[in-house]
Amino acid sequence: MSALYLHIPFCRSKCHYCSFTSSAGCSDLFVPYVAALKKELSSIATDNLSPLQSIFFGGGTPTILASDLLTEILDSCHTLFPMAPAIEISVEANPGTVTEGSLRALAHAGVNRLSLGVQSLDDGDLKNLGRIHSADEAYAAVTAARSAGFANLNLDLMCGLPDQTVSSWQQTLDRALALQPEHLSVYQLTVESETPFAELLRSGRLSLPAEEDVIEMDRRTVQSCRDAGLIQYEISNYARPEFECRHNVNYWENGEYLAAGVSAVSCLDGVREKRTNDIRDYIGKMTAGLPVVVERECLSADASLRETVIMGLRMVRGVCRDSLRSRYGRDVAEYYGPILEKLCNLGLVELTATHLRLTERGRPLANQIMAELV
Numbered sequence: 001m002s003a004l005y006l007h008i009p010f011c012r013s014k015c016h017y018c019s020f021t022s023s024a025g026c027s028d029l030f031v032p033y034v035a036a037l038k039k040e041l042s043s044i045a046t047d048n049l050s051p052l053q054s055i056f057f058g059g060g061t062p063t064i065l066a067s068d069l070l071t072e073i074l075d076s077c078h079t080l081f082p083m084a085p086a087i088e089i090s091v092e093a094n095p096g097t098v099t100e101g102s103l104r105a106l107a108h109a110g111v112n113r114l115s116l117g118v119q120s121l122d123d124g125d126l127k128n129l130g131r132i133h134s135a136d137e138a139y140a141a142v143t144a145a146r147s148a149g150f151a152n153l154n155l156d157l158m159c160g161l162p163d164q165t166v167s168s169w170q171q172t173l174d175r176a177l178a179l180q181p182e183h184l185s186v187y188q189l190t191v192e193s194e195t196p197f198a199e200l201l202r203s204g205r206l207s208l209p210a211e212e213d214v215i216e217m218d219r220r221t222v223q224s225c226r227d228a229g230l231i232q233y234e235i236s237n238y239a240r241p242e243f244e245c246r247h248n249v250n251y252w253e254n255g256e257y258l259a260a261g262v263s264a265v266s267c268l269d270g271v272r273e274k275r276t277n278d279i280r281d282y283i284g285k286m287t288a289g290l291p292v293v294v295e296r297e298c299l300s301a302d303a304s305l306r307e308t309v310i311m312g313l314r315m316v317r318g319v320c321r322d323s324l325r326s327r328y329g330r331d332v333a334e335y336y337g338p339i340l341e342k343l344c345n346l347g348l349v350e351l352t353a354t355h356l357r358l359t360e361r362g363r364p365l366a367n368q369i370m371a372e373l374v
Contacts, residue, residue, distance in 0.1 A: 002049060002050045002051060002052050002053055002256070002257075002258070003052065003053060003054045003055075003056070003247050003250045003251075003255065003256075003257040003258065004052055004054070004055045004056070004077065004081065004257065004258045004259070004260070005055075005056050005058060005247075005257060005258070005259040005260075005261075005264055005265075005266075006037065006055065006056065006057050006058070006062075006073065006259075006260055006261055006264070007021070007058055007059065007060065007259070007260070007261030007262055007263055007264040008057060008058070008059040008060045008061070008062040008064070008065060008070075008261065009021050009022045009023060009033075009059060009060045009261065009262040009263065009279055010022060010023060010024075010025075010026055010027075010029070010030065010033075010059065010060050010061065010064045010065065011023070011024055011059065011060050011061040011064060011094075012024060012025075012061065012064060012094075012096070012097065012132050013130065013132055014130070015129055015130040015131060016128070016129055016130040016195065016196040016197050016200075017129060017130075017158075017189060017190075017191070017192070017195055017196075017197045018195060019192035019193070019194065019195055020059070020060065021060075021262055021263035021277050022059055022060035022061070023279060026279065029279055029280070029283065030065055030066075030069060031069070032283050032287075033262075033279065033282075033283055034065070034069050034072060034073060035283075035287075036282060036283045036286035036287060037073060037260055037261050037286075038072070038073065038076045039286050039287075040260040040261070040286055040292065041073075041076050041077065041080055041081075041260050042076075042080060044258055044260060044266075045080035045081055049081060049082060049258075050082070051081075051082040051083055051084040051087075052077075052081050052082065052083045052084060052087055053084050053087060053088065053246060053250070054087060054088040054089070054090070054246050054247035054250065055074070055077060055087065055088075055089045055090070055247075056089075056090045056092075056247040056248075057070065057073075057090065057091040057092060058092050059092055061092070061093070061094045061097055061117075062091050062092050062093065063091065063092075063093040063094065063097040063098050063102065064094075064097050066102075067101075067102040067103075067105035067106055067109075068105070070091065070106060070109070070111075071105060071106070071109040074089070074109050074110055074111070075109070078110070088112065088113055088245075088246045088247060089110050089111045089112055089113065090111070090113040090114070090115055090154075090245070090247060091106060091111050091113075091114060091115070092115045092117060093114055093115065093116055093117070093141070094116070094117045094131075094132065094133065095116060095117070095118065095133035095137040095138040095140070095141035096132050096133035096137050096141075098141055098144060098145075099144060100144040100147050100148050103144055103145055103147075103148035103150065104148040104149070106148075107148050107149045107150060112150075112151075112152060113150075113152040113153075113154070113245070114145050114150045114152070114153050114154070115154040115155075115156060115183075115185075116138070116141055116142065116145065116153065116154065116155050116156065117156045118138045118141075118155045118156055118157060118176065119131055119156060119157060119158045120135070120157065120158065120161065120172050121135045121138060121139075121171075121172045121175040121176060122135065122164075122168055122171065122172050123135050124163070125161050125164060125168070125172070128161060128162045128163065129158070129161065130196070135175075139179075142155075142179050142181075151182070152182050152183070152243060153181045153182055153183070154181060154182070154183035154184065154185060154245070155176050155179065155181045155183075155184055155185070156185045156187070157172065157173070157176055157184065157185070157186045157187070158186075158187050158188070158189055159186060159187075159188055159189070159214065159217045159218070159221070160188045160189040160208065160209055160214045160217065161189055161208075161209075162197075162206055162207055162208060163207055164209055164217075165209070165213070166209075166213050166216050166217055166220070169217045169220070170220055170224070173220065173221060173224050174224065177224060177225070177228040177230070180228075181230075182239065182240050182243040183230070183237070183238070183239045183240070183243050183244075183245060184225060184230055184237070184238045184239070185236055185237050185238075186221050186236055186237075186238070187236050188214060188218070188236075189208070191206070191208075215364060218364060221238075225238040232316055233315065233316050233317070234248070234249075234252060234314050234315050234316065235314045235363060235366055249315070251311065252311045252312060252314050252315050253308070253311070253312060253315075254304070254307050254308040254311045254312065256268050256269070259273075259275070260275075261275065261282075262275060262276065262277060262278070262279050262282045263275060263276070263277045270298060270299045270304060271296060271297070271298050271299070272295075272296070272297045272299065273293045273295065273296050273297075274293065274294060274295040274296075275292045275293055275294065276292050276294050277294075301328055304328070305324065305327075305328045305330060305335065306373065306374055308324065308327070308328075309324070309332060309356070309373055310370045310373060310374055312356075313349075313356070313357065313358055313366065313369070313370060313373075314366070315357075316357070316358075317355060317357060318350075318355040318356050318357025318358065319332065319355060319356045319357070320354065320355055321333075321353075321354055321355060321356065322354065332351070332356050333351060336373060339372055339373065340356075340373075343362075343369060343372060343373075347359055347361050347362070348361060348362030348365060348369055349362055349369065
């Protein structure tokens, strides 16, 4: 599968938990950044590329750019790259940065999947997170998206938040599901270093839910989504049939993908490349025709196989054994041997004739299990 990731590194303000490569403000850089991004796209568009199956605008907050700038980028993609007829084109957006008019413009340009960073529908949670929007603005963004014609809508939510209870999480979850999204992504808060939350945690001023409460939140998420017709297909993702995010599935299957923009990572022909994290450095180098790739890693067959297993285990269906054999010439049972046998005996993973997958019991322990297999 051929996929393209585009990083838009701007946002209105940095949230307290955010460790992504993004900068607040910097509106003077919007136009030169788009010009630099288009120039990089021209440099990676080679003649032998297969048609793109997906394009994903991530950030940051892509919709902090005016819709005509995002359309300009997408128009360049249409000019430079072959595209599959049913290509999935996703844009991440935050409530408070979109209107029905701006979303209509994106839909007209070809965007057919919108991912709204709602995070919570509780104003107290949103304040704790440092979000720029209220719950009412999140509802308004969903209404605007539907009015603009979006029939493939994802909502991002976060659980395990400061001062959040199982009851308050259930309330947010119920409110989100009542909006009838086609897709729901639910991420447990992880306190990353060099964020305001990390400093609060070090100083004892961050009150997080107990582990057993987070486990109960996860259990309720699975059940509530199932009741609403959204099926869990990945550890943190739920979708109606046929609405799984194809771009992310390609990541989880450890497929190849192109990328452009600040900090963006591509992986082609076993070579992973990462671009500079500095926006001004990126613009300057692209303008001068200099390389923006600052890290390059050539993956060995063994490293690639392990990554494919680890990433694939995030999917509920697991890893296809035949695919591993055809790609690497190895069977997963033979490769891992006693380690895999131990995990099977503990009831944490299941090895069938066709797949290796986490069990329901193993899914909450996914990180520990993957550490055994890395």
